[in-house]
Amino acid sequence: QVQLVESGGGSVPSGASLRLACEASGVTWDGYGIGWFRQFPGKSRLGVACINNFDGSSFIYDSVRGRFTVSKDNAKKTVYLQMDNLRPEDTAVYYCAWVIGNSCNLWAGGYTHWGQGTQVTVSA
Secondary structure, eight states: OOEEEEEOOEEEETTOOEEEEEEEESOOOSOEEEEEEEEOTTSOOEEEEEEETTTOOEEEOGGGBTTEEEEEEGGGTEEEEEEOSOOGGGOEEEEEEEEESSOOOSOGGGOOEEOOOEEEEEEO
């Protein structure tokens, strides 16, 4: 059973940085993708970034490109979302999600396992 645990959220001022981590356990396949999504109150989850552990291919959503980067540590089965120059509009609950395969995408419906989410709050 795949389980995901996010960490690293918190409350920071505008312009600060945070690094979120998503540790996967119970993973036995060589190829899988992990995506990062965020959810604003009353809204659906939106893809922010994703990375595939097979070849390291990744995608970053246009609105955060240049501020957010995604990386992985295969040995630790952990994916990181580095968020720099945070803005108040980045305030949301951030989730990581897992899907088997040799690619990744930013469509929430394609993922089969989800973490519990971590709150990120950016004050003006």
